[in-house]
Amino acid sequence: MLADANLYINGVVRPASNGKTYDNINPWTAGVIGQAADATPDDVNEAIAAARRAFDDTDWSRNRELRYSLVSKFVELLVANRAKLVEIARLEAGSAIGAAARAQVDGALNGGKDLLECYKQIEWEQDRGVKAEMGSESKRTVFLEPLGVIGAITPWNVPLYVNVGKVVAALLAGCTVVLKPAPDTPMMGSIMGELAVEAGLPAGVFNVITSGEPAMAGEMLSADPRVDVISFTGSTGVGKRIMEASSATLKRVFLELGGKSATIVLDDAPNFAMAVMTTMVVFHAGQGCAYPTRLLVPKSRYDEAIQALQMSYGGFAEKWGDFEDPTCIMGPVISKRQHDRVMSYIELGEKEGARLIAGGKSRPDKGTGFFIEPTCFADVTNDMRIAQEEIFGPVLVVIPFEDDEDAIRIANDSIYGLGGSVQGSEERAMNIAKRIRTGTVSINGGMSITGDLPFGGFKGSGMGREWGVEGIEEFLDTKAVAIKIG
Numbered sequence: 371m372l373a374d375a376n377l378y379i380n381g382v383v384r385p386a387s388n389g390k391t392y393d394n395i396n397p398w399t400a401g402v403i404g405q406a407a408d409a410t411p412d413d414v415n416e417a418i419a420a421a422r423r424a425f426d427d428t429d430w431s432r433n434r435e436l437r438y439s440l441v442s443k444f445v446e447l448l449v450a451n452r453a454k455l456v457e458i459a460r461l462e463a464g465s466a467i468g469a470a471a472r473a474q475v476d477g478a479l480n481g482g483k484d485l486l487e488c489y490k491q492i493e494w495e496q497d498r499g500v501k502a503e504m505g506s507e508s509k510r511t512v513f514l515e516p517l518g519v520i521g522a523i524t525p526w527n528v529p530l531y532v533n534v535g536k537v538v539a540a541l542l543a544g545c546t547v548v549l550k551p552a553p554d555t556p557m558m559g560s561i562m563g564e565l566a567v568e569a570g571l572p573a574g575v576f577n578v579i580t581s582g583e584p585a586m587a588g589e590m591l592s593a594d595p596r597v598d599v600i601s602f603t604g605s606t607g608v609g610k611r612i613m614e615a616s617s618a619t620l621k622r623v624f625l626e627l628g629g630k631s632a633t634i635v636l637d638d639a640p641n642f643a644m645a646v647m648t649t650m651v652v653f654h655a656g657q658g659c660a661y662p663t664r665l666l667v668p669k670s671r672y673d674e675a676i677q678a679l680q681m682s683y684g685g686f687a688e689k690w691g692d693f694e695d696p697t698c699i700m701g702p703v704i705s706k707r708q709h710d711r712v713m714s715y716i717e718l719g720e721k722e723g724a725r726l727i728a729g730g731k732s733r734p735d736k737g738t739g740f741f742i743e744p745t746c747f748a749d750v751t752n753d754m755r756i757a758q759e760e761i762f763g764p765v766l767v768v769i770p771f772e773d774d775e776d777a778i779r780i781a782n783d784s785i786y787g788l789g790g791s792v793q794g795s796e797e798r799a800m801n802i803a804k805r806i807r808t809g810t811v812s813i814n815g816g817m818s819i820t821g822d823l824p825f826g827g828f829k830g831s832g833m834g835r836e837w838g839v840e841g842i843e844e845f846l847d848t849k850a851v852a853i854k855i856g
């Protein structure tokens with residue numbers, strides 16, 4: 371069981387104002403693992419008002435030393451609570467331990483530390499020199515200033531990673547924050563409120579709203595004129611809705627959305643069979659936005675690639691779905707709804723004429739939760755819906771290509787543009803990487819997603835960048851000041 375997930379508003383950890391809660395569900399068992407406060411519209415209002423006051427009426431936005439030391443303490447406390455965070459990622463987000471410890475939690479904690487280092491590179495005041503214009507001379511400075519109150523709306527798949535990427539960066543920038551975690555992962559938001567109290571963050575600077583109803587709090591944040599920016603991570607459909615709702619108050623909207631990223635394995639990949647084998651979509655049951663879920667292989671070595679995949683999927687067949695195994699990297703999908711959605715895509719793939727070479731079945735024998743086999747479709751064409759739409763489950767599709775130009779064309783033939791990877795000789799792979807229209811690309815397994823590099827999407831994968839210096843600057847605006855000197 372997990373502790374109850376509470377709201378954190380104006381410095382106080384508390385239940386919803388009407389006392390209502392909703393069930394926090396364990397994806398491994400479909401059982402209840404705790405209760406989460408179900409915020410009312412009054413609670414959301416109070417959180418926005420508190421964040422506004424903390425921004426307008428305190429020196430949080432100006433006192434850089436104070437906030438660096440308090441946010442450092444906050445990150446230290448997150449690190450000190452690693453074991454608890456791993457437990458939450460396992461029980462609430464359905465992460466297997468191998469995935470919970472790595473990307474889910476350690477990635478987020480390392481990212482928090484990276485952001486503290488990136489903060490030191492921000493040039494808060496830039497001397498822009500003296501310029502004569504219209505008969506007078508001016509000495510000019512450009513200042514960076516925080517954007518104000520941030521509404522941070524986050525998903526369930528890697529909840530700590532996304533929460534830290536937004537909250538730590540926005541607080542370092544001098545903004546104040548209302549965090550609205552996904553209904554499926556309330557505790558990963560709520561614990562950040564508890565640790566903020568321990569870190570001594572001033573009241574109102576950071577607030578957390580949990581809600582069982584997916585849209586209410588996010589809609590309120592998007593429409594409210596007291597909120598300056600929405601930083602959203604989630605599906606492309608909801609991203610569009612948020613942009614629409616935010617337009618009436620002309621707020622800035624940063625969107626980190628879905629993906630359908632491609633791995634291109636070239637015929638000169640250092641170890642072709644191994645390169646193909648490592649593309650299985652199994653880590654955290656494929657629930658990663660930048661996960662390359664389309665595998666592009668040369669037509670000339672297609673049969674070899676399919677054999678390599680049959681071998682890797684065959685070897686992995688039962689090495690998943692184990693709650694206790696520390697090496698296990700794949701558990702259930704998050705919910706019954708997601709399970710049914712993924713299964714409907716598997717049925718669709720068969721109807722579209724793709725060839726199932728691994729998996730394809732729901733696996734109730736693994737437990738009472740939401741288990742789906744690692745699944746791979748061969749003979750896919752890029753116009754099929756299983757190649758175009760984000761499935762967000764353990765499903766890989768394999769598509770043959772003629773030559774490098776064809777591989778680039780297929781990789782870019784997507785509404786999305788989030789990530790990708792190329793395996794091959796370095797120069798050739800780099801030439802391809804430069805032409806793929808995505809925010810990150812990995813070459814030969816390079817780590818392109820870390821806390822000190824910018825992350826975000828082209829095209830339908832969103833706008834804006836998180837993490838790295840760019841991720842802090844996203845929450846800053848410029849102000850040019852000129853003094854007449856002659």
Ligand code: NAD
Nearest residue numbers: 524525526551552584585588589604605608626627628659
């Ligand atoms: P979702 O879009 O359903 O929900 C995301 C968040 O938006 C949740 O907190 C939800 O409660 C809230 N929300 C729902 N309706 C809303 C509305 N009308 N107004 C305001 N807020 C609303 O996404 P999800 O199912 O939680 O997460 C999966 C999706 O997130 C996938 O598409 C995945 O690719 C994407 N994702 C993207 C990134 C990235 O960085 N690009 C990272 C992780 C996940």
